[in-house]
Amino acid sequence: MxxxxxxxxxxxxxxxxxxxxxxVVVSADAIAREVVAPGTEGLAAVAAEFGQQLLDADGALDRAALGRIVFADPARRARLEEILLPRIAERAWARLESVPAGQxxxxxxxxxxxxxxxxxxxxxxxxxxxxxxxxxxxxxxxxxxxxxxxxxxxxxxxxxxxxxxxxxxxxxxxxxxxxxxxxxxxxxxxxx
CATH class of the missing domain: 3.40.50.300 (P-loop containing nucleotide triphosphate hydrolases)
Known part of the structure; x- marks a missing residue:
């Protein structure tokens, strides 16, 4: 579904x-957080595109600050989606494909x-x-x-x-x- x-x-x-x-629920929002966790390739790509200032002292993404950027500018939002959506889809489909038949x-x-x-x-x-x-x-x-x-x-x-x-x-x-x-x-x- x-x-x-x-x-x-x-x-x-x-x-x-x-x-x-x-x-069995697979959440794109939860995976979106995973793919930008500290130390991930996704976070590195986001920081390279949108700036290191979006990282806090622990190296975590300031999602609220990123949201203010991308929801104010459709081109920036599209760029973020280019970075993240393939990563999210890959994890999501791997999880969905592992659900046993009949569930x-x-x-x-x-x-x-x-x-x-x-x-x-x-x-x-x-x-x-x-x-x-x-x-x-x-x-x-x-x-x-x-x-x-x-x-x-x-x-x-x-x-x-x-x-x-x-x-x-x-x-x-x-x-x-x-x-x-x-x-x-x-x-x-x-x-x-």
């Missing part, structure tokens, strides 16, 4: 709920639509939430409204995601409502 949704829509919560039901494998990937990956999955699940809900969630995570809007604008639109979706889960309501929708999805996946 390809699982996607815009920033703040709640796809990570859906991934967590699916994992609790037995799915549900979920690739939690924010850029599924942008990277035209929909044909790689048996089912594409899109998680949606209304804009104000997403902005409130992102503000709770420490993003200023302008930064949150810039990140939302940099991603595919809800309409673009819906166009490739096999299933759309609404996450503008309660966690209980989302959990019920995920349980229904799980039952459909388990039956078929």
């Amino acid at each position: 390809g699982l996607t949704g815009g920033i703040g829509a709640g796809k990570s919560e859906v991934a967590r709920l699916l994992a609790a039901r037995g799915a 549900v494998a979920v690739y939690d990937v924010p850029l599924l639509v942008e990277e035209r990956m929909q044909d790689l999955f048996d089912v594409v699940v899109v998680v949606e939430a209304d804009l104000e809900t997403r902005l409130e969630r992102l503000e709770r995570r420490g993003l200023e409204r302008e930064q949150a809007l810039a990140r939302i604008a940099s991603q595919a639109s809800d309409a673009e995601r819906r166009a490739v979706a096999d299933v759309v889960l609404s996450n503008s309501g309660s966690l209980e409502s989302l959990a019920r929708a995920v349980e229904e999805l799980w039952q459909r996946l388990s039956a078929g």
Whole structure:
């Protein structure tokens, strides 16, 4: 399964709920952190492109500072994606290919639509939430409204995601409502 949704829509919560039901979840966001960990080739490439000032005293990437750069400039974001996406994809597919036959494998990937990956999955699940809900969630995570809007604008639109979706889960309501929708999805996946 390809699982996607815009920033703040709640796809990570859906991934967590699916994992609790037995799915093997591979997170592109988690792998993105791995490929820029101190001492990695990915971090060296990012620092060479964007500057050593993005490294803290321990040699770790200041992701917030990098985010301010790349979400303000589409060309810089594209360059970062050129550096990181191949590294992320290589690790992700190695993990997905190791999932035993018959077990549900979920690739939690924010850029599924942008990277035209929909044909790689048996089912594409899109998680949606209304804009104000997403902005409130992102503000709770420490993003200023302008930064949150810039990140939302940099991603595919809800309409673009819906166009490739096999299933759309609404996450503008309660966690209980989302959990019920995920349980229904799980039952459909388990039956078929």
